[in-house]
Amino acid sequence: MSDTTKEGFYSVYEVFSKKTDKAPLQHQFSLLAPNEEMALIMARENFFRRESVADIWVVKRNNIRSMTQEERETLKRLDDKDYRETKGYGYLKKKWRKYQQEQFTEENLLSDSKGGKAE
Amino acid sequence: MTQDKALVELLYSLADDDFILAYRGSEWLGLAPHIEEDVAYSSINQDMMGHATRLYRILEELGEGKADEISHLRKPEQFRNAILLEERNGEGTYLEKPDFDWAFAVVRNYFYTVHKKIRMESLRKSSYEPLKDTALKVSIELQYHLMHWDMWFKQLMTSTDEAKRRMTSAIERCWIEMNGVLSLGPMADEMTSKGYVASEEDMREKWLTHMKKTFEEINAPFPKRLAMSKGNGRQGEHTEDLKTALQTLSEVYETNPTAGW
Amino acid sequence: MTIETTFDRLTEEEKYEHFLNRIDAGEKIEPNDWMPDDYRQSLIRLISMHGISEIMGALPEKEWVPKAPSLHRKLAIMAKVQDEMGHGQLLLRVAEDLMEPLGKNREDIMQDLFSGRLKFHNVFHMKAPTWGDAGIIAWLVDGAAIISQSMMLNSSYGPYARALKRICAEEVFHAQHGESIIMALAEGTPEQRELLQDSLNRWWTALLMFFGPKAKENASTSHVDKNMRYKIREKTNEELRQEFFTKYVPRIWSLGLTIPDETIHFDEEQGLWVYQDPDWSEFKQIVTGNGPQSKERLELREVSYENNRWVREALNPTAKAI
Numbered sequence: 078m079s080d081t082t083k084e085g086f087y088s089v090y091e092v093f094s095k096k097t098d099k100a101p102l103q104h105q106f107s108l109l110a111p112n113e114e115m116a117l118i119m120a121r122e123n124f125f126r127r128e129s130v131a132d133i134w135v136v137k138r139n140n141i142r143s144m145t146q147e148e149r150e151t152l153k154r155l156d157d158k159d160y161r162e163t164k165g166y167g168y169l170k171k172k173w174r175k176y177q178q179e180q181f182t183e184e185n186l187l188s189d190s191k192g193g194k195a196e
Numbered sequence: 197m198t199q200d201k202a203l204v205e206l207l208y209s210l211a212d213d214d215f216i217l218a219y220r221g222s223e224w225l226g227l228a229p230h231i232e233e234d235v236a237y238s239s240i241n242q243d244m245m246g247h248a249t250r251l252y253r254i255l256e257e258l259g260e261g262k263a264d265e266i267s268h269l270r271k272p273e274q275f276r277n278a279i280l281l282e283e284r285n286g287e288g289t290y291l292e293k294p295d296f297d298w299a300f301a302v303v304r305n306y307f308y309t310v311h312k313k314i315r316m317e318s319l320r321k322s323s324y325e326p327l328k329d330t331a332l333k334v335s336i337e338l339q340y341h342l343m344h345w346d347m348w349f350k351q352l353m354t355s356t357d358e359a360k361r362r363m364t365s366a367i368e369r370c371w372i373e374m375n376g377v378l379s380l381g382p383m384a385d386e387m388t389s390k391g392y393v394a395s396e397e398d399m400r401e402k403w404l405t406h407m408k409k410t411f412e413e414i415n416a417p418f419p420k421r422l423a424m425s426k427g428n429g430r431q432g433e434h435t436e437d438l439k440t441a442l443q444t445l446s447e448v449y450e451t452n453p454t455a456g457w
Numbered sequence: 458m459t460i461e462t463t464f465d466r467l468t469e470e471e472k473y474e475h476f477l478n479r480i481d482a483g484e485k486i487e488p489n490d491w492m493p494d495d496y497r498q499s500l501i502r503l504i505s506m507h508g509i510s511e512i513m514g515a516l517p518e519k520e521w522v523p524k525a526p527s528l529h530r531k532l533a534i535m536a537k538v539q540d541e542m543g544h545g546q547l548l549l550r551v552a553e554d555l556m557e558p559l560g561k562n563r564e565d566i567m568q569d570l571f572s573g574r575l576k577f578h579n580v581f582h583m584k585a586p587t588w589g590d591a592g593i594i595a596w597l598v599d600g601a602a603i604i605s606q607s608m609m610l611n612s613s614y615g616p617y618a619r620a621l622k623r624i625c626a627e628e629v630f631h632a633q634h635g636e637s638i639i640m641a642l643a644e645g646t647p648e649q650r651e652l653l654q655d656s657l658n659r660w661w662t663a664l665l666m667f668f669g670p671k672a673k674e675n676a677s678t679s680h681v682d683k684n685m686r687y688k689i690r691e692k693t694n695e696e697l698r699q700e701f702f703t704k705y706v707p708r709i710w711s712l713g714l715t716i717p718d719e720t721i722h723f724d725e726e727q728g729l730w731v732y733q734d735p736d737w738s739e740f741k742q743i744v745t746g747n748g749p750q751s752k753e754r755l756e757l758r759e760v761s762y763e764n765n766r767w768v769r770e771a772l773n774p775t776a777k778a779i
Contacts, residue, residue: 084562084775085769085773085774085775086230086769086770086772086773086774087230087562087563087564088774089550089553089554106547106550106619106620106623107550107554108232108546108550109230109231109232109550109553109563110232111769111772111773111774112351112772112774114347114351115347115351115772118236118343118344118347119232119233119235119236121236121340122235122236122238122239123232123235123236123543123546126235126239126536126539126540126543127627143489145489146464146489146490146491147464147465150463150464219523222522222523222531222535223522223523225515225519225522225535225538225539225542226512226515226516226519226538226542226757226758226761227757227761227765228761228765229765229768229769230765230769231512231542231545231546231549232546234539234542235539235542235543235546238535238536238538238539238542239539241535242532242535242536242539245528245531245532245535246532248528249528249529249532252528263528264527264528267528268526268527288760290519290520290523291520291757292753292757293756293757293760294757294760294761294764295760295764296761296764298764298765298768351771351772352768352771352772355771355772356767356770356771358767358770358771359767359768359770359771362767444523444524445523445524445531447524448524448525448526448588449526449527451648452646452648452649455645455646455649456641456644456645457526457527457530457588457641457645
């Protein structure tokens with residue numbers, strides 16, 4: 078009870094922004110505001126007085142489900158999953174060489190124009 | 197000295213409006229309702245002071261004197277700002293017991309910014325190129341100012357009874373001086389006929405239309421007739437408030453205007 | 458939906474050890490992480506004081522905002538004081554998040570400030586009667602603040618380090634703003650130079666005091682030790698003061714200004730600056746809230762905060778629902 082009544086004017090909003098149209102959304106900081114309209118308007122001058130910004134999001138912190146320290150422990154895992162990563166397939170390089178072929182690099186694979194082209 | 201008095205008068209009124217209101221805003225620095233707003237409000241004041249500086253520079257090029265000189269050394273009767281914009285923020289001073297009125301700050305800035313937007317839209321078509329350029333640049337920053345004051349105005353007007361009471365009395369106070377802001381002064385006809393700026397009547401209508409929409413939206417009674425009670429700043433009529441403001445803002449510069457600061 | 462993991466089953470001692478290991482490994486502690494009470498208390502004390510000092514520190518400088526002697530100076534000092542408020546915002550947010558589990562928020566910080574429970578950097582709350590003071594504050598007071606802030610850029614507390622990173626980026630502009638003001642005065646008329654020298658004389662002692670006493674027996678140094686163990690700060694008061702001398706004394710001299718301490722010099726043998734200690738008993742007086750202008754500035758803050766109470770009440774979403 079005391080939480081909601083006390084918060085009031087000083088509600089916490091998390092501020093996210095995009096530097097350019099193409100950039101991913103990034104967390105910036107937080108601010109206090111009584112509602113989201115004001116949070117949005119305050120965000121610009123509080124955090125982007127000098128840097129350029131293409132878009133701003135504000136989210137009331139209460140609406141964010143974040144992890145507890147205990148839960149973050151679940152993010153840990155053993156480093157034994159080579160089969161999921163390229164480093165588990167390093168031997169292929171040698172194999173292809175046997176057939177006088179270069180192994181594809183990431184660039185070859187992801188770009189179809191380049192991938193098909195012979196060097 | 198330039199020959200075109202109407203142009204010079206117009207430039208002074210535009211520059212002085214921004215300069216004086218930005219000055220009043222700068223007195224608020226550190227004293228706003230919350231820290232986040234302090235930061236946001238200060239940006240707006242900086243922008244306005246920046247706009248005034250651009251306009252003073254145009255006057256400088258027209259031979260009126262250096263921008264710093266004309267902003268800091270003119271006598272009160274040479275200022276062309278509207279009286280509403282020079283009025284104190286409240287009782288006390290920014291240095292001692294500042295009994296400042298946030299409702300007055302919100303209403304005055306909101307009314308002024310709506311008018312400034314209308315004025316800038318007209319100036320974007322001005323026959324005087326430097327003014328046209330300036331209006332284009334100023335308009336970019338004005339969007340944020342308008343959004344900011346619109347938010348404050350509407351939120352406070354739709355909140356508690358006390359806020360409504362304070363806002364209503366600030367509205368009354370601004371309404372009876374607002375004609376001074378909307379006025380182009382004694383040379384209005386020449387300013388308009390030369391294509392520098394739209395007519396006073398046209399801009400007043402636009403302002404009233406905007407306000408009617410706002411008041412309808414928040415379900416507030418629309419005030420009666422606009423007035424200009426304390427005189428017309430466009431012809432050099434001012435109050436004590438401007439005099440003391442000018443003393444403060446030129447206090448250091450005046451000690452030696454030729455020195456580098 | 459909390460998932461019980463190994464961390465939950467640790468005893469308090471094991472948690473403490475786990476925490477110290479994280480600190481030693483250079484990991485950053487985040488707001489919702491387990492932390493010992495004294496770590497939280499140290500951070501709250503340090504960061505709320507830092508934050509409120511920025512807010513209060515804006516006031517002496519702000520006196521010069523409307524009076525700045527040109528359009529350019531008016532704009533620049535407005536931007537600078539605005540940044541101070543902005544820094545206060547960042548830091549108070551960090552402190553507020555630390556206080557949240559204790560059921561406190563910004564309202565409490567403000568009330569603690571008004572009641573005198575929350576201290577700020579009183580040493581800088583002196584009269585600032587001339588434009589020279591605006592220059593000295595921006596150049597040296599800020600210079601001192603930058604030195605003490607940047608040592609905490611690697612703070613073990615993640616949010617503090619991130620806030621400081623933002624702050625320090627802006628301090629570079631502040632430093633140049635200050636240099637530009639004092640340079641104009643130093644190269645100006647004899648009256649302008651005198652203005653500058655007077656201000657330097659006025660602020661020198663406060664600058665020395667700002668870093669705090671070096672003596673071990675002083676009460677506040679135990680905080681310093683603890684803060685260093687927890688990697689909240691990295692240097693002692695005296696190390697910071699020496700850094701300040703190294704950075705600024707040669708510059709002050711190069712401008713032909715006189716430092717109001719005839720004894721100050723660099724001792725090559727010790728590799729240290731030797732200087733006249735300020736009166737530390739006076740310092741004790743000042744830090745307990747008796748800065749020459751502390752009361753006036755606090756009153757300014759309080760009057761405006763109370764004046765605007767109706768605004769915060771009007772927009773309080775919980776009050777509106779009633």
